[in-house]
Amino acid sequence: MYFSRVIVVFFLLGLSACTRTTVHLHAGELPQTLQDGVKAGLESEGFKVSPRANAYPYDESVVLYFPHEGIDADLQAIDKVLTSHGLSAENRYTLYRDKIGKHVYTAGNIGLYLLPENAKASFNEESRVRDEFPISESDAEFISTDCDIEYVYELFDDGRALVSDFSFPVGESTLARGTWQASENSVTLISDGEDFRYRKRTFHREYANQFSDHNISYHIILEPEDYYRLPFGCSYKSTFSEAF
Structure with a gap:
């Protein structure tokens, strides 16, 4: 009976380790092979990865997280995966405030927003950015x-x-x-x-x-x-x- 209980305990510990934190991965502008590599790397670190397609909150790659015990280890693991793929992202914390319209990533959930780095270097042609910015406040929703x-x-x-x-x-x-x-x-x-x-x-x-x-x-x-x-x-x- 004791031996069976030990097995159950180890099984539950192993299960919780695999699902300790969910990374909500927003990386739709990266090449598919790079998206797949980042996802696989995060999963190998024990994260559950949820591919998402939300709007990017910043014009740079960021990690959004709620500060809590154990978050430092998660952030280091994410940074390790990104570095192995030639990527980086700034860490920014988000705090819950009642009736405040800031997005909330609670403990156990991290938002990872990845944008292409040095994208122009991959072009075989000159930039096609318009001389005049094409939209204003009243042009679109x-x-x-x-x-x-x-x-x-x-x-x-x-x-x-x-x-x-x-x-x-x-x-x-x-x-x-x-x-x-x-x-x-x-x-x-x-x-x-x-x-x-x-x-x-x-x-x-x-x-x-x-x-x-x-x-x-x-x-x-x-x-x-x-x-x-x-x-x-x-x-x-x-x-x-x-x-x-």
Whole structure:
């Protein structure tokens, strides 16, 4: 009886070691072989890997995690895998705050967002980035990047702003109506009676993937300057992409 109990204990310990942490892997712009290699490397370190396709919260590769006991070992293991594939990512922690629109990675869950590094070096032709940035605040929808629910900002040329949750039925998705304006120092102000300030960042990425040898994506990110109530506490991104 004692021997059988020991076997059960070792089995459970081994099972828990294999599923200690889930890495939510966002790497859709990397070559498929590199994605597969990173996934296999993480699994060999004992992680459960969940491939995801969320919007990237930053214009660089990052590891998002909740600080807790044991996280240092997980971060070191992830860094080891990335280094073995010639990749790197900045570690950034995210804390849970009630009713705050920041994405939450709880203990046991890590978000790994990987973007191509030195993508231009792989091109056999000159850059095709446009001289003039092709989108503005009112050209396209802004999708939240770091909230559990996907919210949408629509900003119109006449200064109107709509905030929606497209998981609701058509005709019921609008959460708030207000106004918006571009302020000085790259700040966008959205108001529904209360003011919400966002730092505006623009950037582009030029890269190759398994679908096309030359891809360019242009992005506008609106990052809240304070911790606001939902859905205003989310970061939002608008993207325009083209391939050659």
